[in-house]
Amino acid sequence: MPRDAALRLSTVSVVDALAASLRDRVLDGQIPPGSTMTEAEIASTYGVSRPTARSALTALVHEGLLYREANKRACVPRLSREDVEDLFLIRIPIETEVVRLLIERGTVPVVAAARAVEDLRHIEPDASHSAFVEADLRFHQCLVDALDSPRYQRAYRLIRGELHLSMVQTRHTLGRERIVAEHTSILDAMRAGDADEAVRRMRAHLEGACRSLQEVFSRV
Secondary structure (H helix, E strand, O other): OOHHHHHHHHHHHHHHHHHHHHHHHHHOOOOOOOOEEOHHHHHHHHOOOHHHHHHHHHHHHHOOOOEOOOOOOEEOOOOOHHHHHHHHHHHHHHHHHHHHHHHHHOOOOHHHHHHHHHHHHOOOOOOOHHHHHHHHHHHHHHHHHHOOOHHHHHHHHHHHHHHHHHHHHHOOOOOHHHHHHHHHHHHHHHHOOOHHHHHHHHHHHHHHHHHHHHHHHHHO
C-alpha cells in the first residue's frame, strides 16, 4: 500500500474519533445548548490539527448536532417545539414505510429488534439519560438498517442526531415501560405479517412521542 494512502486512513480514524468524542459530549449535555466552539479551540483541547478539528465539526453539523453559519463559531442548537414538529414530519413517513416494506419483503429483523427491546428493558437504572435514549432509538435504527437501503439509511441518519438531542434537551422520554410495551406491540404485528396493524402501531407510537416532546418544549 502506498504510504500516502496509509496516512489518509490514519487521518480519517482521528477525525472519526474526535467526532465521536464531541458527539458524546453534546448528547450527554457536557456541552450544553447555546455553547459555541471554534476549530482552534477544539484543536488546542484535543491536540489535533485544525483541518482535523474542522472535519469533525463539519460531521456534527451534518448530523444536526451543531449549527454553523459561514465564518461563524459552531454552536450547539437549542431545539424548539417547532423543530420537534419538523423532525417528526420526516420521521413518521420514513419509519412507517420501513415497517410496511420489511413485512412485504419478508425481511423483518426479528432477532435484532427483539434484542433491542430487551436491551432497553434491562438497561441499568443509573444509566445516563443519553444512554437510555440511545437504547430507545436502537430499535428504530435496526428496522431502518434491515431495509438495506442506503438512501433510507442516509435520510434517517440526517435526523437521528437531532431526535436524540431533542430528547436529551428536554430530559424527557415516554418512560421505559411504555416504550418497551409499544416496541413489543409493533414487533408482534410485524412478526404476524400484519402490515396495516404494524404501521398503525408505529404511527401511534411516534405521534405519541411527538406530542409528548412538544408539550415539554412548550414548558421550557
